[in-house]
Amino acid sequence: MTRMDLLQGTLDLLVLRTLAGGPKHGYQIARAIKALSSEVLQVEEGALYPALHRLREKRWIQGDWGISENNRRAKFYELTPAGREALRSEAESWARYVQAVGQVLEAREEAS
């Protein structure tokens, strides 16, 4: 399976999705995205941090310092109620988008 770069703007959605399972710190989020996508999606790990700040500005997530499983200080993020709602609606529109693009592509194949 080839590895893919992430489409712009989808990282936020993925972060929200990984946080739906419970609070995580930055490194855990990066691992989770890789694992959940079966290593297909390539995320430059540092890119996670602007995304986390964007989501925090939107008040979709909030972060708090805590102690990790490795006994290290780390900032844990969790979804706010607004974030939970945003994940639901963003995921829906993503599904619609994918379906629509898929339809177009299939139609083209038939035509050629």
Add this chain to the structure above:
Amino acid sequence: MSRLPGTPRDPAGEDAELWEEMEAHLAHRVDDLVAGGMAPAEARRTAEAEFGDRARIRREVARVRAAGHRRGRVREALDALRQDLSFAARQLRRAPAFTATAVTTLALGIGAAVAIVSVVRAVVLEPLPFHEPERLVVMEMVTPAGADFSVSEPAFLEWREQLERYDGVTAFSGRGATLRAPGEPASVIRGYASAGFFPLLGVNLLAGRGFLPEEDLPGSAAAVAVLSESLWRARFGGSPEALGKTVDLDGFAFRVVGVYPDELSVLVGETDLITPLGASPAMDRGEHYLDVVGRMAGGVAPGLAREELQELAAWQSRTFEADRGWSARITPLEEDLIGTATIRAGWILLAAAGLLLLMACVNVSNLLLARATTRAREMGLRAALGAGTGRILRQLFTEAAVLALAAGGTGAVLAALAVPAIRSLGAGRIPRLSDAAVDPSALGAALGLAALATLLFGWVPALVVRRTRLVETGGARGGGSPGTRIRRALVMAQIAVSVVLLVGTGLLFRSFLHLSGVGVGFETEGRLAASLSMPDQSWHWTERGALLAGIEAAVAAVPGVEAVGATAVDPFSGLALANFVARNDRVPEDAALFTPIGWRPVTPGFFRAAGVEVVAGETFRDMDWSHDPQGPSPVVIDRRLSEILFDDPAEAVGAILVWGDPQGSRLRVTGVVEAVRDVSLSEDPSPLMYRLHQEIPWAAMTLVVHTRVASPALVQGIREAVTAAAAGMPAPEVAPLDASLDRALTQPRFNLLVLGSFAVLGLLLAVVGLYGLTAFEVRQRFREIGIRLSLGARPEAIRGMIVRERVKLTAVGIALGAGLAWAGSRLLESLLHGVTRADPLAWAAALTVLAVTAGLAAWLPARRATRVDPREVLNAD
């Protein structure tokens, strides 16, 4: 710690936090890699490579934060605005009298302005529905006496062929006809137009085409017709299939070739369908009946176009005997159709509405000023407590904005109510008024005005506040402060504006009284009018006399009918027939020296049915001309013509006159009757001559029926009698003659009522202004008044002192207003009939009304002031 929304940001702290976060990330990765067996140093390098450039990421995060910060500032500003708005609303609610007065005042001003702009725009400003209407002119002939006159066919054809400074010239006329099919037979107006009529105007036909040149050949017009939109809908259901079908006009089939839009009615009136004119150079040059419209060539100055027409008319006058002494003129089509009086009235109303709006603005800014002054202490206190000047100004500003918005909204509603009212007021007489609707752009302008008012009202009090230092507010008391001077000046200006409006209304009222009291010379009470059409195609002209006599006899037999007669001029329909006469014993050699007169064919019964008084001799006897067909025709003249031609009415009876020109037929005067006014109420009627319909069997006649009691049954009886006596004639519309008279008063009544309601509004605003000012100043001077009262001053003296100041103010305002009104009344002059702009009664009434109301507005608060208990006032602060 997570940052609470709204807590201050600390960029350096956040940056350090980010750094720590990224370090933690790397450490976790290194832990994992080392646990997988990698050497710590290599693990660190690998982790950093996977992570990416931390410096770049820091910059990116900083950008995200900055964007969030900007959004935060907008949010803060919106929050502040919300706070300001709700604070402003609270403040306004706490002063309901002030708020109600301010909003009502401004709403009335805005409402009036929007309504008038909407109406004037539809009637006056909206361009005519033609292509480049400014190049269209009405071309008329002018009689030797200088009166505008319609054009003969040969003259029109010569104009069309020879004028080079015009892109085209077209002619139009109309007369009654009967549409027999499809559908029920009905009276219609059939228009006649030359080829090129529609393209010259630039009218877009709804379907089909106009006339082809070969359908408009001299003397042989093709049987084709272009229908009006209304007729097309009524008779063909608006179907495109109508093209190619035929309509039956007076028994002849006409093929429908096109449909023109109803908006053309601004030019052709109630015309139902148009057929080719077929103008011929062989027609009598003395038959003037065409309306001619020309399109000036692009780039040609109107002066040059006029000059060319005048030169051609001068040539016609030299060349043709029938045109001797005649000339020609052009008028811009717009002026001709809408009327200079209406255009002028439109501008006057616009000016009045503008003045009213100005007054409303003045009033509100006055109210705000007064409020700002009383609130100077509040503002001073708030400033002392640390509210920034900017914040205070913004709050004042928001208050004004809330006021202006509320007023704008209310004003829009008022305008939406006023426009239909105005429409029904002038219905049927003022062209295009029925098109008037609240103009969205006027509404937009009103909202703009509200915004402008905000700026104005917001800043004036703000300036006052700015000048108010805290030290002053403790002791500031009314008197000669700049605020007071501004307020007085504003109230004075209001009084002046009010005087202008009142004087204008007074003058229009006097003029209206004059017009409605003008003796028309005939009776309208108990008289019914019915229009009859006896077109050539249905009745040969020799049959018409007997036909009409038969109809009159049948109508006279209807129970309840006292007398019946007929005239060619439907009163106040605007139709006027003109010709020339001279005394047979003093015939001038030149036709141009004959006396210009109005004339009309009537039946012998007309004078009794219409109640026209006989001054000398007698009116027509039935058939009396036919006894001596070779001798002079009998005519009846009116008192005016008798005064011009003879010294004494008795001398006129039996005299012989000459008709038209020196070779014209001879007429014998059988009697003299009172002058009547049936063309226009405002213009002096021409001297008039009546001729027998039997001799000049006009096709379109109006039956005048004198009844004892008008009832629907009687009206029905008349309609049935007409159709029974004239087979094939549609039943006529029957309407009281009063209605025609009323129609003639529509425009003056419209002007009067609209300007009158403005004047009432204006007076109201001025009174509110004066009362408000006085009440405010009295309140400010409570302390002074209290001291004076406690020192033993008599209340009357104090009342006198306050009222005297107002009287001075009012007198200056009235003097200013009178000057303005005198200058402005020049505009009104053309709308005044029977009164001059110096009419003393109108002026006296206007000034008295103003002085009395102003006096009351000043006296009431003054009286209240002196009822004050001195102890209470002195303890108040």
